Amino acid sequence: MGKLAGKKLLLLGERDGVPSPAMEACLKDSGGEIAFSATECFV
Amino acid sequence: MDLQNQQRIKDAAEKFGAENCVVILGSSDPEGAEIYAETVTNGDPTFAGPLAGVSLGLPVYHGGPSEGSDLHI
Numbered sequence A: 001m002g003k004l005a006g007k008k009l010l011l012l013g014e015r016d017g018v019p020s021p022a023m024e025a026c027l028k029d030s031g032g033e034i035a036f037s038a039t040e041c042f043v
Numbered sequence B: 001m002d003l004q005n006q007q008r009i010k011d012a013a014e015k016f017g018a019e020n021c022v023v024i025l026g027s028s029d030p031e032g033a034e035i036y037a038e039t040v041t042n043g044d045p046t047f048a049g050p051l052a053g054v055s056l057g058l059p060v061y062h063g064g065p066s067e068g069s070d071l072h073i
Helices: A020-027 B003-016 B030-041
Strands: A008-014 A033-040 B021-025 B060-062
Touching: A008 A020, A008 B003, A008 B030, A020 A033, A033 B003, B003 B021, B021 B030, B030 B060
Parallel strands: A008 A033, A008 B021, B021 B060
Antiparallel strands: none
């Protein structure tokens, strides 16, 4: 938690891995600010 | 990495400063995560996108499922 405090978070999710909405939910209380969030798909 | 996302990462790093940004990956396979990480640290290895030749040097973490169901970074 501490290492993300005050940081701008750039989330690169993947449909077959961890999608970005799930990452956003997990990181909302991390102390960092989500600046960018996207989910990529390779199908 | 998607070319549009490369541009967005580049814009965010320029706007906020690379030292203030952290990239978190949700890739399902290590090879994909490695390419993502290389792209946002050393530049696009395929020299096809906006990050070609651009070394942002952003810190990268991989967030994947741990043994439980929580996201583990």
